Amino acid sequence: MTRITLPSRRLTALFSAALLLSLLLGGCAELPSLAGRTHSVTLLDTADTKLAQAIMPLAAQHPGVSGIYALSDGRDAFAARALLAAAAQRTLDVEYYIWHKDITGTLLFDALRQAAERGVRVRLLLDDNNTAELDDTLALLSKQPNLEIRLFNPFALRSPRALGFLTDFSRLNRRMHNKSFTADNQATIVGGRNVGDEYFGAAGDVLFADLDVLVIGSVVGAVSQDFDRYWNSPSAYPATLLIKPPSRGDAGDIALEADRIDDTKAAEEYVQAMRTSPFVQQLIERQLPFEWAPTRLVSDDPAKVLDKARPGSGVAANLKNLLGVPSKELDLVSPYFVPGKSGTQAFAELAKEGVNVRILTNALEATDVAAVHAGYAKWRKPLLEAGVTLYESRRSWDEGDAREKTGRFGSSASSLHAKTFAVDDRRIFVGSFNFDPRSIDLNTEMGLVIDSPALAGKLGQAMRGSIPQRAYQVLLQPDGTLYWIARDAHGGITRYDTEPGTSVWKRMGVAILSVLPIDWLL
Structure with missing residues (x-):
């Protein structure tokens, strides 16, 4: 029988005092009045x-x-x-x-x-x-x-x-x-x-x-x-x-x-x-080669942080309306990717309908928020089973001087932070929006939807060309277990049967986090 050890009286007293102090301090601290604030x-x-x-x-x-x-x-x-x-x-x-x-x-x-x-x-x-x-x-x-x-x-x-x-x-x-x-x-x-x-x-x-x-x-x-x-x-x-x-x-x-x-x-x-x-x-010298295209701003209502925004007025809803439903290609780059049940189902349905769905997010070795990776990792298998292509950005790769060869989405010893996605090589979003519950439900976000085949096509070309050499591709074995492959510039492939570049302790920590009901916080 496992013995349960209760906290000592001293620890209980210290905890109670800390809680009381926090309540007193928090209760006394109020936001100031905005009565004299100027409007500009x-x-x-x-x-x-x-x-x-x-x-x-x-x-x-x-x-x-x-x-x-x-x-x-x-x-x-x-x-x-x-x-x-x-x-x-x-x-x-x-x-x-x-x-x-x-x-x-x-x-x-x-x-x-x-x-x-x-x-x-x-x-x-x-x-x-x-x-x-x-x-x-x-x-x-x-x-x-x-x-x-x-x-x-x-x-x-x-x-x-x-x-x-x-x-x-x-x-x-x-x-x-x-x-x-x-x-x-x-x-x-x-x-x-x-x-x-x-x-x-x-x-x-x-x-x-x-x-x-x-x-x-x-x-x-x-x-x-x-x-x-x-x-x-x-x-x-x-x-x-x-x-x-x-x-x-x-x-x-x-x-x-x-x-x-x-x-x-x-x-x-x-x-x-x-x-x-x-x-x-x-x-x-005013020589920048601008790409001229119809461009629309999408932005959340600032009332969102007070939970008072009008339903359906946010970035997530507007992106769906402005980008449209993909018919051929969907390329998504999100450093903090937590699709949840509904997002996973939506991506899976697109893939089953013949849309090439390619997603790039951070590998565990490259992410700066392990809890977010835990929220994502549980959905890899159903995404792969539906035919979605998953790439996970590596922390580094052998490509000479990274300062001289920085690509659109990577450099040596890097962590992915770009947030962009393109539909059918025609329209592209660039902004602050991550595909996760926090961006959808909690934080305010903004970005631009650009109707530009040239810009959208560059993202598609990267996802089909350079990204596979700079990221791990996650694949599914017949028995349902995951494995990762890393490609090099010479056509070589290295296989990993566990999360590459990570310790057993880090993987255990992520596994524990993945079963906790914290997705809504991520």
């Missing part, structure tokens, strides 16, 4: 700005459509943001889920500060879930005239943040996952990247293989209006209402920190690599 909207009088003068002649040649340039390289993605911030003359509207205080994060903070110092109106909207280490920096930035920061769905109790979940879990578990960077209502960047070294190819260890698009033309106005919707929503709180003002210093301290980072070897090498990028020269 997109500035439309930007036709005389440098960006407008460069973009409007191009847009006039392509009325009603938008110019799209894919930013698959992390350094190009950082450069695009930095150059837009430097070029802006009237307004910068910026929203992100994560913003790290590292090389690229600090440099972009300073780029926003410099823009505000020039007289540009800067509105920065950050989801509050990942700002625990930023309060001091945000307090300094808030002292810069023309620069306002709002925190979306914030924690009333600033520290320790975790205690807030005990008393307000249903609200705080819902987050703003949106990502956009818009300058002068003329150009915007939308996609999967947050702000941080790992997203921009500056990290020393693991890089996120990601995808953004730089966009000009008709859809930019819709992105600006959507930003207004979030900025003025009941969930967007001025940072100054939540963060204590700095005891000393001002926004100039951000410039000093950026100067200090600029002098480091890592930053010098990164900035030099960015400056020599062909993309930078093409952008400066």
Whole structure:
């Protein structure tokens, strides 16, 4: 008989005290009133700005459509943001889920500060879930005239943040996952990247293989209006209402920190690599080869984080309507792929009807969230039985210098983070939406549906060509067990009968997580 050991009285007392303290702190911490918050909207009088003068002649040649340039390289993605911030003359509207205080994060903070110092109106909207280490920096930035920061769905109790979940879990578990960077209502960047070294190819260890698009033309106005919707929503709180003002210093301290980072070897090498990028020269010289196509914004209602959004109004429903039902091809890239029973059934039905369904997600060795892999792993067998092709992105592969050969979805020692899918090589989505319950039901998401056979076809070509050499393909044996194969550039194949690149302990942990009823949290 197994003996059950009850907690000691001392442990019970400590637990009770901690719970009581959390309830007291959580109960005392309330969000401030928004009575004095100002209402602001997109500035439309930007036709005389440098960006407008460069973009409007191009847009006039392509009325009603938008110019799209894919930013698959992390350094190009950082450069695009930095150059837009430097070029802006009237307004910068910026929203992100994560913003790290590292090389690229600090440099972009300073780029926003410099823009505000020039007289540009800067509105920065950050989801509050990942700002625990930023309060001091945000307090300094808030002292810069023309620069306002709002925190979306914030924690009333600033520290320790975790205690807030005990008393307000249903609200705080819902987050703003949106990502956009818009300058002068003329150009915007939308996609999967947050702000941080790992997203921009500056990290020393693991890089996120990601995808953004730089966009000009008709859809930019819709992105600006959507930003207004979030900025003025009941969930967007001025940072100054939540963060204590700095005891000393001002926004100039951000410039000093950026100067200090600029002098480091890592930053010098990164900035030099960015400056020599062909993309930078093409952008400066107005030579970027934009793909012009009908483009529509899909975005959740910010009321979703309060569980008050109108049913059927979200990104998931709109994507189905705008992308249409695949008749031949469906290519889906999602780093956090948790299809659930209904999603698995939908993919299976498509495959059984003759649609080539190809899905790329992270392998266990490459994922940064093992619990999400557990939520996905249980559905591999029924997907494979229905004829779905499954690829799992490897952490690394032998392809020479990864810095020189970064592909659309990968680099050496990388974790997949791009979120994109294409239907029938005709239409493609690029944005923040993961195919998981969290994106569908809990977080707000946004992205662009682009009617472009050229862009959609590139994803299809990658899934049929380069991806099989950069990912494991998951296959099913006659007895129902899984195995993985890795292909190399020379046609060689290596077989694995367990999750490649993982320990038995990690596999056991995932197996335990996979039987827990936590899919709705993933």
